Amino acid sequence: MTVMEQRGAYRPTPPPAWQPRTAPAPLLPDAEPYRVLGTEAAAEADPELLRRLYAELVKGRRYNAQATALTKQGRLAVYPSSTGQEACEVAAALVLEDRDWLFPSYRDTLAVVARGVDPVEALALLRGDWHTGYDPHEHRVAPLSTPLATQLPHAVGLAHAARLKGDDVVALAMVGDGGTSEGDFHEALNFAAVWQAPVVFLVQNNGFAISVPLAKQTAAPSLAHKAVGYGMPGRLVDGNDAAAVHEVLADAVRHARAGGGPTLVEAITYRVEAHTNADDATRYRGDAEVETWKRHDPIALLEQELTGRGLLDESGVEAVRQDAETMAASLRAHMNQDPALDPMDLFAHVYAEPTPQLLEQREQLRAELAAEAESEGGQR
Numbered sequence: 001m002t003v004m005e006q007r008g009a010y011r012p013t014p015p016p017a018w019q020p021r022t023a024p025a026p027l028l029p030d031a032e033p034y035r036v037l038g039t040e041a042a043a044e045a046d047p048e049l050l051r052r053l054y055a056e057l058v059k060g061r062r063y064n065a066q067a068t069a070l071t072k073q074g075r076l077a078v079y080p081s082s083t084g085q086e087a088c089e090v091a092a093a094l095v096l097e098d099r100d101w102l103f104p105s106y107r108d109t110l111a112v113v114a115r116g117v118d119p120v121e122a123l124a125l126l127r128g129d130w131h132t133g134y135d136p137h138e139h140r141v142a143p144l145s146t147p148l149a150t151q152l153p154h155a156v157g158l159a160h161a162a163r164l165k166g167d168d169v170v171a172l173a174m175v176g177d178g179g180t181s182e183g184d185f186h187e188a189l190n191f192a193a194v195w196q197a198p199v200v201f202l203v204q205n206n207g208f209a210i211s212v213p214l215a216k217q218t219a220a221p222s223l224a225h226k227a228v229g230y231g232m233p234g235r236l237v238d239g240n241d242a243a244a245v246h247e248v249l250a251d252a253v254r255h256a257r258a259g260g261g262p263t264l265v266e267a268i269t270y271r272v273e274a275h276t277n278a279d280d281a282t283r284y285r286g287d288a289e290v291e292t293w294k295r296h297d298p299i300a301l302l303e304q305e306l307t308g309r310g311l312l313d314e315s316g317v318e319a320v321r322q323d324a325e326t327m328a329a330s331l332r333a334h335m336n337q338d339p340a341l342d343p344m345d346l347f348a349h350v351y352a353e354p355t356p357q358l359l360e361q362r363e364q365l366r367a368e369l370a371a372e373a374e375s376e377g378g379q380r
Helices: 040-044 047-073 086-094 109-114 121-127 151-165 178-181 185-193 226-230 242-257 287-294 298-308 312-335 343-347 356-379
Strands: 101-103 172-177 197-204 233-238 264-269
Touching: 040 086, 047 086, 047 109, 047 121, 047 242, 047 298, 047 312, 086 109, 086 172, 086 197, 086 242, 086 298, 101 151, 109 121, 121 185, 121 312, 151 172, 151 197, 172 178, 172 356, 178 197, 185 226, 197 242, 226 233, 226 264, 233 242, 242 264, 242 298, 343 356
Parallel strands: 101 172, 172 197, 197 264, 233 264
Antiparallel strands: none
């Protein structure tokens, strides 16, 4: 007697007619990145929104330059510049309501500042401080995430919890193209789609995961196509077109708030500067490539649109630049002040209840500091 002849053995039957759980066509992104500036759609854009986007882009560019200079001066431990990506940063902050949450990566300081966080506080983590520098609950901004993509499951968890509580809240999570190769990316999108969580994923595809080009990370037609595999809409947008990014993200936020579930947005942009001050970008890309992207600069694109339509003149441009310089001067002044550091903070917030070993180490350091102070006092 064979196994299949035994009583109660499993006997396969023909499967029922297979039907997809979700129709794939509506989820597919456009064939080309969506654009507004330089097209007929630009005439429908709100002039006030365009002017605000422009002001924030100019301020963001100046912020990047000032933070980079502070790094070279030793005032910051590291700074991942987002020069060239300002349109994504600013649009992500401006589409959210006060009650919504932003989940940034380490490169998204501009989005954090545009959301209302003090420019100095936004740099505290990158300065090497032990805390994030700002109150996440006050601004509805999660701490800058240095580990790749770990902020994405957090965003899904918050959005899902808000939906269960009946709160009208949307979470927007930002990640780079390199982060899409992480397991956290898969887990976050899968849970978000299954739970229909009100969350928007913004992938800033800036061409490189440090030195690894996108072609060596994925063979997919675009990162936006990955949305189909999770059962959510994918959108492809020109990441240097501030008006287009704002429109696409605004649509995704409205979709999520109305109960439509998550959306994956891929913004095609470019990292003009090196990955960080510790990176030598000339080892993996040429100057010609960078110069090509500089001709598609997000500030220049928006300024051309505004001036061409008579919505911005030379005095307006100068006023925006002066406002950016005022911000940079204030940032310099505050960052050039040495913070008052207490070595005993090393032992704060490590455990809810300090362990015996931690208490022993704390008292040892306290004694060493006291001896050092006594020695310095005697030398005077």
